[in-house]
Amino acid sequence: MALPAAPFQEMFDVISASSRETRDNEPKARIAATANLPTRFGEFIIYAFENQYDRKEHIAVVKGDVHGYENVPVRVHSECLTGDVLGSFRCDCRDQLEAGLKHIGKQERGILLYLRQEGRGIGLTNKIRAYALQDLGLDTVEANHALGFPDDERDYAVAAEMLKTLGVKSVELFTNNPRKVQGLRENGIEITKRVPHLQPVNHHNRHYLETKVRKSGHLIELDALSLAAT
Numbered sequence: 001m002a003l004p005a006a007p008f009q010e011m012f013d014v015i016s017a018s019s020r021e022t023r024d025n026e027p028k029a030r031i032a033a034t035a036n037l038p039t040r041f042g043e044f045i046i047y048a049f050e051n052q053y054d055r056k057e058h059i060a061v062v063k064g065d066v067h068g069y070e071n072v073p074v075r076v077h078s079e080c081l082t083g084d085v086l087g088s089f090r091c092d093c094r095d096q097l098e099a100g101l102k103h104i105g106k107q108e109r110g111i112l113l114y115l116r117q118e119g120r121g122i123g124l125t126n127k128i129r130a131y132a133l134q135d136l137g138l139d140t141v142e143a144n145h146a147l148g149f150p151d152d153e154r155d156y157a158v159a160a161e162m163l164k165t166l167g168v169k170s171v172e173l174f175t176n177n178p179r180k181v182q183g184l185r186e187n188g189i190e191i192t193k194r195v196p197h198l199q200p201v202n203h204h205n206r207h208y209l210e211t212k213v214r215k216s217g218h219l220i221e222l223d224a225l226s227l228a229a230t
C-alpha cells in the first residue's frame, strides 16, 4: 500500500499534536488510528477514536482541514445496521447518511461523525425486538417504552469530545433533531447554525417520520417533502 501523501502527514501531525495536548488534560476521546478514505462521495480521512465513555469504536470521516476552523459543516450520524448496510425502509438512516457524506464531500471542509449507538442507543437486538412490536401496531416510541427503554438513549458527550479533539472552533450542524443541538451544546460545542437535513419520505418510513415529528420533536415538514417511490 502506498504511503500517505505529504499534506495528509502534515494534517496528521497537527491533529496528533492536539491529541497529545489534550492527553495531559485527561482526554475523553483520543484518535487511535487514521487513514485516507477515498469513497464514492469524495476523498476523506477516517479517524477511529477511543474514548472514556464506552468501549465503542466511534468514527470521524473528515473532509479537508478542520483544525482551528469556525462554522465547520458537521453531521452526527448514529449507526443503523439495518438502514445503513441493508437498505431498510423502516427508517431514513441510509438516506440521511448518504446525503450527509455527499454534502460534506462537496464542501471544502466538513465532518461526519459515525456513532456506534445502534437503535438510538438500545442496541441491535433490542431494536429488532422493537421492530417486532411495531409490526403489531406500536409506534417507535411506544415500542421502546414497552421494552423498558426511553424513546431515545443517545448521548452526545462522546460526539462533542471527538469534535474537540479534531480541533473545530464552531460548527454548522446538519440535523432536524433539536436534542442533538442541545446535547452537543451542553457538552461545550458552539453551534453557529442548524441546517435542515431533509430526505424524501417513502411509504414505509412515513409513519416512523411522523412519530419523530409528533413525539420526539423533530423539525421535519413531511407534507413539504415529495413522496418517494418505494
Ligand SMILES: [Zn+2]
Pocket: 080, 082, 083, 084, 090, 091, 092, 093, 094
Ligand atoms: Zn435506521
